[in-house]
Amino acid sequence: MDERQLRILRELGELGSVTAVAEALLVTPSAISQQLRLLQRAMPVPLTERQGRRLVLTDAGQALAGAAIEVETALERARHTVAEFVDRPDGEVSVAAFHSAGSAFFPLLLRGLAAPGGPKLTLADEDVTQDEFPPLTREYDLVLAHRLDHTPGWPRTVTATTLLREPLDVAMPTDHPLAVKQRLTPRDVADQPWITVHDGFPVLATIDAIATAAGRRLHLAHRINEFAVVAEAVAAGGGLALIPRWTMRPHPALVLKPLSGVQARRHIDALHRPERIARKAVRTVLAELRRAAGTIRGQD
Numbered sequence: 001m002d003e004r005q006l007r008i009l010r011e012l013g014e015l016g017s018v019t020a021v022a023e024a025l026l027v028t029p030s031a032i033s034q035q036l037r038l039l040q041r042a043m044p045v046p047l048t049e050r051q052g053r054r055l056v057l058t059d060a061g062q063a064l065a066g067a068a069i070e071v072e073t074a075l076e077r078a079r080h081t082v083a084e085f086v087d088r089p090d091g092e093v094s095v096a097a098f099h100s101a102g103s104a105f106f107p108l109l110l111r112g113l114a115a116p117g118g119p120k121l122t123l124a125d126e127d128v129t130q131d132e133f134p135p136l137t138r139e140y141d142l143v144l145a146h147r148l149d150h151t152p153g154w155p156r157t158v159t160a161t162t163l164l165r166e167p168l169d170v171a172m173p174t175d176h177p178l179a180v181k182q183r184l185t186p187r188d189v190a191d192q193p194w195i196t197v198h199d200g201f202p203v204l205a206t207i208d209a210i211a212t213a214a215g216r217r218l219h220l221a222h223r224i225n226e227f228a229v230v231a232e233a234v235a236a237g238g239g240l241a242l243i244p245r246w247t248m249r250p251h252p253a254l255v256l257k258p259l260s261g262v263q264a265r266r267h268i269d270a271l272h273r274p275e276r277i278a279r280k281a282v283r284t285v286l287a288e289l290r291r292a293a294g295t296i297r298g299q300d
Contacts (some may be wrong), residue, residue, distance in 0.1 A: 063236035190214035193239035
């Protein structure tokens with residue numbers, strides 16, 4: 001049995017005929033009769049009987065029709081509860097981000113949503129490989145993920161909102177010989193030691209592109225994922241590194257130089273499952289992330 005069948009049985013008990021029920025529910029009498037037959041198959045005793053030309057409820061049918069009122073009331077209460085949950089502006093919203101995005105976006109998000117009555121944020125850092133970002137949408141309402149400009153998009157199981165298309169610049173100490181150049185080419189940097197990420201993380205593909213464009217293998221001296229640590233290693237003379245232009249705080253001992261000849265840019269996207277955006281609180285947080293992205297981009 002289902003809600004629709006119980007509703008028909010209840011209406012039959014009140015209106016007294018299949019035709020009247022059909023008119024009330026805006027369907028055909030044959031559709032009403034079919035649903036009653038399906039309901040009857042699930043019951044061990046008759047629910048209706050003929051009294052002349054009228055179809056009326058048996059005692060069992062009247063008992064089930066009475067229970068149908070309770071079912072419909074409970075379902076309506078459940079729908080109302082869901083509607084309240086969806087429309088609550090102050091609902092809890094969970095947001096995960098990789099480290100450099102979290103460093104840039106989380107403070108702006110917390111300040112932007114600090115007013116009473118707004119969404120309640122729960123923030124988390126997730127340092128994962130590119131293909132591990134979409135599964136995180138099972139656990140979090142919104143996931144800040146990154147991928148390189150030229151790589152395939154995210155799977156259709158998630159919805160992606162691009163927040164930033166951020167250049168990746170070459171970081172070096174301020175007194176490095178290459179620091180006098182306005183722009184760098186792959187050949188300029190090919191003979192330098194490099195500090196880069198672990199395998200499977202997006203920035204590594206740009207390192208490979210530099211090597212291909214320069215026609216030689218790069219020396220990968222150190223593998224460090226956290227850009228703040230990378231910056232300190234570069235400042236200490238450990239090698240060159242690709243550093244995001246906007247989401248990293250400027251380091252006083254470093255200079256960033258744009259790179260020509262390869263695609264050195266990443267997308268920072270907010271990923272979510274399609275149904276999550278039905279909640280008003282999630283939509284509010286996503287809108288604030290867009291505003292934060294404008295602020296971050298404006299710092300350039």
